[in-house]
Amino acid sequence: MxxxxxxxxxxxxxxxxxxxxxxxxxxxxxxxxxxxxxxxxxxRTWSETKKIGDFEGVVEHGGQWLWPDRQVNMMAEVQRYGMTLQQSPFPDHYPTLSHGEHNPGPLPVPLEEIYDFERAYFQIMTDAARMTRGVPLDKQNVADLDIPFSEYLDKLDVGPKTRAYLSFLCYNDTCRYPDEVSALPPVSFIANMDHSLIKTWGIFEDYLTExxxxxxxxxxxxxxxxxxxxxxxxxxxxxxxxxxxxxxxxxxxxxxxxxxxxxxxxxxxxxxxxxxxxxxxxxxxxxHVAYPIKIWAQVKNAPKPVASMADALTSNGAITAFTQHDLGDDGQVLIGFFIDHPDRPSFGTDFAGVEQFIHTLYPGAELVAYDAHRWATDEFAGSGWVAxxxxxxxxxxxxxxxxxxxxxxxxxxxxxxxxxxxxxxxxxxxxxxxxxxxxxxxxxxxxxxxxxxxxxxxxxxx
Missing domain, CATH: 3.50.50.60 (FAD/NAD(P)-binding domain)
Incomplete structure (x- = not known):
């Protein structure tokens, strides 16, 4: 040369x-x-201004949120270039779905399993507290947590509804099923999010207006x-x-x-x-890739503002859908995610598939219009984010x-x-x-x- x-x-x-x-x-x-x-x-971030039914504005097809209190590098960029932030609507409704049963909330699990949830929460927080933010995970004494998330749940020994709810830690972080991915990154993420399960869900964070x-x-x-x-x-x-x-x-x-x-x-x-x-x-x-489909959907006749969580394992891959914009009498814009696994059942990205996804989480809701991006077929994304x-x-x-x-x-x-x-x-x-x-x-x-x-x-x- x-x-x-x-x-x-x-x-x-x-x-x-x-x-x-x-x-x-x-x-x-x-x-x-x-x-x-x-x-x-x-x-794997991609925003554009487009129209979805009665909504017209910025649509984010990929990565979207940031946490101002801790994410100093992003906040420095936001301030340097004069960008503005908005917070996703704080929900009034917190429904969960597991094994085909809808729980309207606000408790994440039925009363008969609330002590299971309390005990599991303490163990998860204890495991997260072992980790030091900013230190590579191979330099910390946490290899015992680098096991399938399903095995980690087995060790918690909780009831089926509590297990389903805690599985959201896996789905939200990896967009794959618990037997396929390590428990270590989802648990370590709690340390990044101020040791809060609520913040770890990531649905109340800020996003860029522009x-x-x-x-x-x-x-x-x-x-x-x-x-x-x-x-x-x-x-x-x-x-x-x-x-x-x-x-x-x-x-x-x-x-x-x-x-x-x-x-x-x-x-x-x-x-x-x-x-x-x-x-x-x-x-x-x-x-080590995720299989996400992210949808933006105008929906009527669903509770609002809302943030739902589903057990993907028993819900055809559904993970979550939550309010992004209130459209008044025209309903709302929901952002949703479901798993597009190549070897397991999933919803399609045609109208019927997205409608089925919405009905799974919100029976009786009406899908008006939607936009969806299948990251698993995006060559230059490597299928999706890391898992x-x-x-x-x-x-x-x-x-x-x-x-x-x-x-x-x-x-x-x-x-x-x-x-x-x-x-x-x-x-x-x-x-x-x-x-x-x-x-x-x-x-x-x-x-x-x-x-x-x-x-x-x-x-x-x-």
């Missing part, structure tokens, strides 16, 4: 992790190329980076001189460093030379973000705090920018020292 390189850094992936890295590197004067596979920025798209575009506009859309990457190679990134279209670009800011599952779609470390290669091949299978994250968490030569890694999937959140993406993007800049500075100093030494050695004394 020639030492006459095209850029200082190439960033692969234009989600919040990638754009954060781009913006911070450009702020320091580096020449940066951003390669984004889609025709837009945002990755949409996530407005924020990430503002961040990108605040740079002089070369941004190229519809440019998926095929391979990344590195040697002593730098990094070569080749696109699927056959174009190649060179740089001193590169930041890999795609979802973890997408690393398997890129050929790395030399290969990634065993931890990274094994983890991306294992496909770790048992036994992986307690073994490899810190090593998934460890730099490899001139490569740095940034995605919310490997975040040390707020794993899977936009906050985690921004945090990892900023960290990758710092690490890449540090390496380029170190190499520049080494080149300067060698040049000085060579000059001194060949100088002719007078």
């Amino acid at each position: 020639s030492t006459n390189l095209d850029y200082d850094t190439i960033v692969i992936g234009g989600g919040f992790a990638g754009v954060s890295a781009v913006r911070d590197l450009c702020d320091q004067g580096y020449r940066v190329l951003l390669l984004e596979a889609r025709d837009r920025l945002g990755g 949409g996530t798209g407005a924020l990430i575009n503002a961040m990108a506009d605040d740079t002089d980076a070369d941004i190229r859309y519809e440019t998926p990457v095929a391979s990344v190679s590195q040697d002593a001189d730098g990094v070569t990134v080749t696109t699927r279209g056959g174009d190649s670009f060179t740089a001193k460093t590169a930041v890999v800011a795609t979802p973890l599952a997408c690393w398997n779609d890129i050929e790395f030379t030399p290969p990634l470390s065993a931890d990274k290669a094994e983890t991306t091949r294992e496909r 770790y299978k048992p036994g992986r994250i307690s073994k490899s968490h810190s090593r998934l973000s460890t730099p490899e030569g001139k490569l740095f890694f940034a995605t919310s999937d490997i975040a040390i705090a707020f794993l899977g959140w936009i906050e985690g993406a921004v945090d990892m993007g900023k960290k990758a920018a710092v690490d890449a800049a540090r390496q380029m500075t170190r190499e520049a100093i080494e080149v300067s020292v060698r040049a000085h030494a060579s000059s001194a050695a060949t100088a002719v004394p007078r």
Whole structure:
């Protein structure tokens, strides 16, 4: 490779992790190329203004919420670019659904299981209290919790309705079934959310009035980076001189460093030379992915404002639906999630499927209009957000973000705090920018020292 390189850094992936890295590197004067596979920025966040029945406004198809009290990186971006926040409506109704039975609330479980719930709550809080926020999970003594969530529930030894309710910890965090995913990330998330189960449900949090798209575009506009859309990457190679990134279209670009800011599952779609470390290669091949479908639906004749929770295992994959906008006499806009598992029953994304989903949670409700996005078929999302299978994250968490030569890694999937959140993406993007800049500075100093030494050695004394 020639030492006459095209850029200082190439960033692969234009989600919040990638754009954060781009913006911070450009702020320091580096020449940066951003390669984004889609025709837009945002990755697994995606907002657009559209009409759904009688509602017209910003619709978020992916990641949406933030927690101002703790998510300092996102709040810094919100304030820097003058964005505004709104809080999702606080519910008056808290219905739950398990085993086909509707519980109107407000108690999460029937009275006959309330002591089971109390005992289980204490154990979950005790387990969450063992974890230190900001420390990788493989550096903490918590490997005993890296077991299937179903096994974790078995150990709690609670009644069926309490078990169903607590399963929401798994569904809300992973959008997969309890026998498929580790209990460790959902329990550790409680530590991030101020050790509160209510906050962990994540349905009362703030969101951007202007949409996530407005924020990430503002961040990108605040740079002089070369941004190229519809440019998926095929391979990344590195040697002593730098990094070569080749696109699927056959174009190649060179740089001193590169930041890999795609979802973890997408690393398997890129050929790395030399290969990634065993931890990274094994983890991306294992496909630790969620199977979410997110819907926005105008609904009439459902309680409002409402936040429902369902036991997906006995409800055809239904997880939740809650009020986002009150439309008065025209009903309300609900946001809902259900599991789109390839091997288990699920609702479809046609009108009949979404209507069945709404009726499952709210019998007698009327679906007027809807919008749905199936993340499992989104190639550049790696199917959805991260959902770790048992036994992986307690073994490899810190090593998934460890730099490899001139490569740095940034995605919310490997975040040390707020794993899977936009906050985690921004945090990892900023960290990758710092690490890449540090390496380029170190190499520049080494080149300067060698040049000085060579000059001194060949100088002719007078």
